[in-house]
Amino acid sequence: MNKHTGWLMDLYPGAQGGLSLWLLCDGGERLQMQMNFPVCFYAAGESRLLRQAWMHLQGRELSLARTCRRDLFSGERDLLAITVPHPGELCNIFRTLSEQFPDLDYYNADIPLPLRFAAQTGIGLLGRCRVSRNEEGQVTALERLDSPWELEPEPLPLRVLYLSPDCDPVVCPPQQLQVRFERQQFCLNLKDPQTLKVSLEALLRRCDPDLILSDYGDTWLFGQLREWAPGLNPNRDPLKEIQTRNAASYFAYGQVIHRGAQVHLFGRWHIDRCNALLFGEYDLQGVLEQTRVTGLGVQETARKSPGAGITAMQMLTALRTKVLVPVVKQQAEGRKTLNELIRMDRGGLIFQPLPGLHKHVAQIDFASMYPSIMVQYNISPETNLSGAPPGDREEEGLVPHTLRPLLEKRLALKNQLQQLDPRDCRAGPLKARAAALKWLLVVCFGYLGYKNARFGRIESHQAVTRISRELMLQAKETAEDLGFTILHMYIDGLFVQKDGLGKPHDFTPLLEAVHSQTGIPITLEGVYKWLVFPSSRLDSRLPVPNRYFGAFLNGDLKYRGIALRRHDTSLFAAETQLGVLKILAQADDPREKAGEARRFAAWQLDRLRRGKIPLDRLRLSLKLSRELDAYRSPGPAARAGRQLEARGQPVRPGMRVHFWYVYGGVKVSDVDLKEIDLGRYRRLVERAVDEVLGEWGLAQEPVLPGFGAVPG
Amino acid sequence: MNTLSALKPNSLIVLAAPHAAREEASRLAVELVLHGPLTVLDGGNRFQPYLITRLLRQQHVDIISASRRLSIRRSFTCFQMLALLESTPALQQPYLILDLLAGFYDEQVGDNQAHRLLERCLEQVLRLGQLGPVVITLAPAPSPERSFLVERVCSRADRVLTPEQSRRQASQPALFAR
Numbered sequence: 031m032n033k034h035t036g037w038l039m040d041l042y043p044g045a046q047g048g049l050s051l052w053l054l055c056d057g058g059e060r061l062q063m064q065m066n067f068p069v070c071f072y073a074a075g076e077s078r079l080l081r082q083a084w085m086h087l088q089g090r091e092l093s094l095a096r097t098c099r100r101d102l103f104s105g106e107r108d109l110l111a112i113t114v115p116h117p118g119e120l121c122n123i124f125r126t127l128s129e130q131f132p133d134l135d136y137y138n139a140d141i142p143l144p145l146r147f148a149a150q151t152g153i154g155l156l157g158r159c160r161v162s163r164n165e166e167g168q169v170t171a172l173e174r175l176d177s178p179w180e181l182e183p184e185p186l187p188l189r190v191l192y193l194s195p196d197c198d199p200v201v202c203p204p205q206q207l208q209v210r211f212e213r214q215q216f217c218l219n220l221k222d223p224q225t226l227k228v229s230l231e232a233l234l235r236r237c238d239p240d241l242i243l244s245d246y247g248d249t250w251l252f253g254q255l256r257e258w259a260p261g262l263n264p265n266r267d268p269l270k271e272i273q274t275r276n277a278a279s280y281f282a283y284g285q286v287i288h289r290g291a292q293v294h295l296f297g298r299w300h301i302d303r304c305n306a307l308l309f310g311e312y313d314l315q316g317v318l319e320q321t322r323v324t325g326l327g328v329q330e331t332a333r334k335s336p337g338a339g340i341t342a343m344q345m346l347t348a349l350r351t352k353v354l355v356p357v358v359k360q361q362a363e364g365r366k367t368l369n370e371l372i373r374m375d376r377g378g379l380i381f382q383p384l385p386g387l388h389k390h391v392a393q394i395d396f397a398s399m400y401p402s403i404m405v406q407y408n409i410s411p412e413t414n415l416s417g418a419p420p421g422d423r424e425e426e427g428l429v430p431h432t433l434r435p436l437l438e439k440r441l442a443l444k445n446q447l448q449q450l451d452p453r454d455c456r457a458g459p460l461k462a463r464a465a466a467l468k469w470l471l472v473v474c475f476g477y478l479g480y481k482n483a484r485f486g487r488i489e490s491h492q493a494v495t496r497i498s499r500e501l502m503l504q505a506k507e508t509a510e511d512l513g514f515t516i517l518h519m520y521i522d523g524l525f526v527q528k529d530g531l532g533k534p535h536d537f538t539p540l541l542e543a544v545h546s547q548t549g550i551p552i553t554l555e556g557v558y559k560w561l562v563f564p565s566s567r568l569d570s571r572l573p574v575p576n577r578y579f580g581a582f583l584n585g586d587l588k589y590r591g592i593a594l595r596r597h598d599t600s601l602f603a604a605e606t607q608l609g610v611l612k613i614l615a616q617a618d619d620p621r622e623k624a625g626e627a628r629r630f631a632a633w634q635l636d637r638l639r640r641g642k643i644p645l646d647r648l649r650l651s652l653k654l655s656r657e658l659d660a661y662r663s664p665g666p667a668a669r670a671g672r673q674l675e676a677r678g679q680p681v682r683p684g685m686r687v688h689f690w691y692v693y694g695g696v697k698v699s700d701v702d703l704k705e706i707d708l709g710r711y712r713r714l715v716e717r718a719v720d721e722v723l724g725e726w727g728l729a730q731e732p733v734l735p736g737f738g739a740v741p742g
Numbered sequence: 743m744n745t746l747s748a749l750k751p752n753s754l755i756v757l758a759a760p761h762a763a764r765e766e767a768s769r770l771a772v773e774l775v776l777h778g779p780l781t782v783l784d785g786g787n788r789f790q791p792y793l794i795t796r797l798l799r800q801q802h803v804d805i806i807s808a809s810r811r812l813s814i815r816r817s818f819t820c821f822q823m824l825a826l827l828e829s830t831p832a833l834q835q836p837y838l839i840l841d842l843l844a845g846f847y848d849e850q851v852g853d854n855q856a857h858r859l860l861e862r863c864l865e866q867v868l869r870l871g872q873l874g875p876v877v878i879t880l881a882p883a884p885s886p887e888r889s890f891l892v893e894r895v896c897s898r899a900d901r902v903l904t905p906e907q908s909r910r911q912a913s914q915p916a917l918f919a920r
Contacts, residue, residue, distance in 0.1 A: 132858055362817040362826035368809035372791050481818030488816070 034061060035160045035175070037186055038153055039240065040327065041144055042296055043118030045269035049147070051169065052266070052297050053161055054186065054240065062267065062297065063161065065169040069117045069146055071124060072099065072109040072354065075134040080110045083131050091115060092123070101137070101354045102412050102428060102485060103361050109137070109354075117143055128357075137354040141345055148325045149349035154178055156186065156322050178322040179435045181442055186318065191239035195220075199250040200679060200688070201699045207251070211237045220258075227259030234264060241299045241328075243314070248302035248333075249277075252293040266297025279684040282335065286655050288684030292333055299328045306332040308469060315459040316466030323436060323467070336469040340432075340477050343470075344485050347432040355484055361411075363488050374492045379499040381506070381519035382573040383563035387620070388517055390532035391525050391580070393555040393588075394541060396501070397444075398468075399522035400475035401437050402550045403497050405430045409478070411487035419549075428485055433474055440467040441551075498522065501548045508547045512540055518563060520576045523555070532557060534583075556582040559618050564592075564721065579722060581615035593718040597686075600714065602647040606634045607718040614722070624723060631719040635712055641703050648711060651688050654681065666696045673698045749836065749875045754867065756899040758892065762841035762881040763905070764788050770877065771838055772797040775812045779835045784816040785823045786841025786881065820845035820859045827866035837870050839878045843891050847884050860891055864898050 036055035044050035049067040054060055073083055084094055093113035101107050112127075114120045124139040148154040151172050158175040176183060191211050195204030206217040207226070211233075218229050242264065244251055252272065255262055265272065275292040290305045301317070303309050309317065309332060317332045324331060324339035325346050331339060348355050366374070396402070403409065408420040410427020426434075443464040450457045477483045479491030498521070506516055509526050517525040531537065534557050544552045561580030566572035577591030587608075593599045594607050613627040614620035637643055652667035658681060661668040670689035671681045673696075681687070689696040692705040749755060757763040768790050774780045775798070782789055794812070798805050817826040823845050830837075842863070846856045870876055878899070883889040896902045 129854075132855065358821045359819070360821045360825040362822045362829065363815050365813050365815050368791055368794065368812040368814065369806065371789075371814055372795065375791075481822070 032164075033160060033162050034059075036061075036158070038155055038157055038159055040297055040299070041147055041155070042270075043116065043143065045267070047116040047118070049117060049143070050267065050296075051161075053159075054188075058187070060238070060240070060266065060297070063163050063167050063169050066115075067117055067147070067150075068093070068113050068115045069120050069143075070111055070113045071120065071139040072097070072111055072137040073127070073131070073134045074101075074107045074109050074137065075131075077108075079131055079134055080108075083110060083127060083134060086130060087112060087123075087127065090123075099137075099352060099354050101356070102348075107135075107354070117146075135360070136357040138349075139357050141349070141355060142326060142330070142342065144327055145325045145342055145346050145349065149346055154322065154325045155327055156183075156318060158184065178325075179439050181439065181446070183322065186240075188240045189237060190241045190243055190314075191233070191237055192243050193247065193251060194245035195250065198688070199246055200674065204250075209233065211239070223258035227262050230255070230259065230262060230264075238266070239298060241301065241314075242295070244300065244302050245304050246302060247300055248292050248305040249290040252300075253291070264298075264300070265295050270296035277680070277682060279682045282337070286653070286684040287335075288654075288682050288686075289333065292329075294329045301329065301332040307335055311469065312462045312465040315462035316469075319463040319466045320470065323439070323470070336473045337477050337480065337483075339470050340474045341484060343432045343436070344428060347428055348485070351428070351431075353428060359482060359484055359486065361487065374489075374496065376492075376499070377495055378521035379502040379519060380521070380575045381516060382575060383518035383525070383578065385563050385565035385570075385573045388525075388527060388561050388563070389559065389619075391517060391527045391558045391561040392531075392534075392537045392540075393523060393525050393558070394505075394537065394544070394552050395523040395555050396505075396548075397441060397551045397553050398437055398471050399498060399501070399550060400494055401433050401471045403494050403501070404475065404478075405434050405437055406549060407493070407497055409490050409493050409497075411478075411485055411490055415489050415493040429474075429478070429490070433471070436467060436470060436474075440464060440471060443467065501550060504547050505544045505552070508543050509540060512543060514540065517561075518575070518578070525561070525578075532559075532583075556586075556588070558588075559583050560620055562620070562722075564724070579611060581611075581620075585615050587611050587615055592721050598650060598652050599718065600648050600650050600711070602634075602638070602643050602711065603715045603718045605647070606631060606715050607722060609634070610719055610722055627723060628719075631715070631723075635715060638708060638711055638715065645690065645701060645703065645706075648690055648706060649688050650690070651686050653686050654683050656683050666691070670696050670698050749877070751873075751875055752871055753875045753900045754871050754898060755875065755877045756880060756896055756902045757877065757904075758880045758882070758896065758902060759905045760882060762786055762788050762844070762879040764790065764840075764879075765793075766905075767838060767840055767877075767879050768793045769797065771812065772801065774836050774838065775808055776801060776803060779811045779833075780813070780838060781830065781833070781835060782812065782814045782838045782840060783823075783826055783830065784814060784840040785826075786844025787816065787818070788840040788844075788879070789814055789816065817845065819848065820851055820856060820863075824859055824863050824866070827863055827870070830866075830870060832870050832873050834873045836874050837876045839867065839876065841881055842878050842895065843880055843883070846891050847881075847888055853887070853890075856888070856891060857894070860894060864895070868898070 034053055034055050036053045038051065039054045040052040042050055044064055049065045051063045051065055052060060053063065073080060087094055095111045097109050097111045098106055099109055114123055124136065128136055144155050152174045153159045153172060157178065160173040160175060161169055162171040163169050194208050196206045196208060197204050205220055207220055208217050218226055220226060273294040277289065277291045279286055279288045292305065293300055317328060320339050321328045321331045324342045326339060326342045345355050406419065408424060408427050408430050409415065410429035413427040443460060447457065447460050447464055450460065475494055478486050478494065479488050480486050502519055505524060506519060509516060509524065514526040514528045517527055534554055537554055541552050541554060558580040561578060563573060563578050566574050574591065579589035579592055581587055589595060589611065592607065594604050609630050610627040613630055614623050617623045654667055654671050658668055658671050658675060666689060667687055670687040674687060675681045687698065689698045690701045691707040691710040692701060693707050697705065757766060759766065767788065771780060771782060771794055795805065795809065798808050815826055817823040823842065846860055867876055878895060880892055880895060883892050
């Protein structure tokens, strides 16, 4: 009998049945083990149909039983429990059964394997554990050594291999593959496939990476490797082949999202940074943190939205508390009168800003307001949604039970971060982990109202916003009672001002009063030495919610809703706007620096005119919101999409297309500086500059003599 | 489209138009609620509460009691639409089902499953229609593969109404160029 201690890296259905586990051992070994792991799903419905289903399944290598479990929405249900000995077979058995008996309700049939494993053994992916195995490599015992909620988990000693082409394959065919492993860095030539195959095989053998972190690996590299080097198997498990998943466009978070094709490996991970939804937000550390708390695999977590993470966490809670996980949600909204609907179905509270320049403004934000409400008021599909705080006897609902540890961990990490010097080497990873948890908390509220959320309910969603509006009003009244002026309120944050108060500690009594009134912690985001709420471009008398820019006391900038924050702004326009803001931030009154900022903008425009701006700074990026044929009057994005399509590139809704404005239209590649439509870029830059300088009426003057002011 | 005049007890009327005849359905809801209780079942987030309230105000009626006569329930998937219909009692009042097929157009739902669920939904629609008229609004299928769903619903209807060709109205030209 052998015992090993380490991190659980990967698990999946084994090629020969059962479960395949990979352990990253303390001694540095990467061990593969096998384990018997039968999995169970349920069917419910009319007795007649269940009996037929039973007869249909008899005679197969399955275990069938009658049982009873709780559906969160409809209570206890009589079920047919179907236990499949090999987890890899569940999918096929479920598919054929549901095709044969479509009128039955199915439960626990599509739960990711790592979640089943975590629910049964208590060990989630990346969790530390002690494993005993016999001579055949079969796991005989497992022991959990840590918890996903530990604030300082032991860091994983990962071996990471970086692979990236020398250019964006959409723009031009790459010539070289850049390779980085530990301190080595070199390039592989892509012209000779045979040499490339031999080099990559040698590289994988020598480095034996745990993670291949690529650029365009999903959408280009592995697809090309299949052509160039057909025999190459980049998996650590030699019995497995690469798993590919098709590209998809879907509607989520109010927009069309395109997810490129995916390449998943076995025994080691592959993450394509360019196809991982929020990798740029929280990096590898954030992905690993999300894996720890959600229980999903690393490759899944990196590519899926945080909503999938929240769903996984809820599934895990359901499995542990023996609640059924429906395959499809079937509950519809309850009956409401027109009045009730209008009263209940509103979003968060917005108090329009007072446009203009303000000095010594404090921004205070409720900490994770919506998740806090869900936990504190026990908002869950199966609980009371009256909006009153729950009594002591009330059982905690599935959703708050799932969120409570997540919320506590996020707040603890945030506190740790506040106490750390930003230059401390621990600050970066800690920030990434806190951001990863924040994203899970951000989406958990939306998921209450999401149509496909297994444990969502529109009434719960409405209850959260109803409580939040009440709490915001309480905060507003508390601040006004203390003599503050409210400049703006937006969902969970307030901008307040009071004569004579300008230091962070001046606002502590306000924070304490609001916390004691509402019961939800509120924090000081910062004190601005000056803050501007721009007015609407169309009508200067109108305010615009959540659009502002300002400088904190230490000179740091914060901005929302301006060109810098938008994805469709070229880097050059964004850099110019940021440059202007940085100049303004040097003064206690931005008007003092307006002239200097204007000169900077003029200098930038002069560089543009003289062709000194590199092409990559002028590239724009826009998202296609529909199929190309559906555009009635194609804009720049659709025209760029058509060019890509003409070159044989697949173009789907939700894809981001990159292009340059050139004389006579747009161009997606092979652009020469002489072709660039300078006038168009000038207007974009002037508009961005006008967005921040226009508040003081300076945009009426030409930014650069000879260029003229921004046309209306 | 004059839907009101086509409404008779035990009748099933289908309005097939872009955006599931959203505006027409709102006006129809107002007309119906002026005469008595109305249940709206919304399958595609087409219900416009603020527009309906505004239209009711224009009728100079007691808006509170009028709005109490209008009940609304929403579904967001085809599975939820079936659950919604199954749990709605048949009463002696009109039913307005908005964008019935929205959830059935979801690419994640296979053709066979969409067809099966729609048949079950239509059974429920006929049950509701036994006591009061039912009006269903439909948006065009997003792809030709799913147009069989529209055809199936229309085949069960007593009457199918489609938008009239918009007639160009005479208008005063602007005096000054803008």
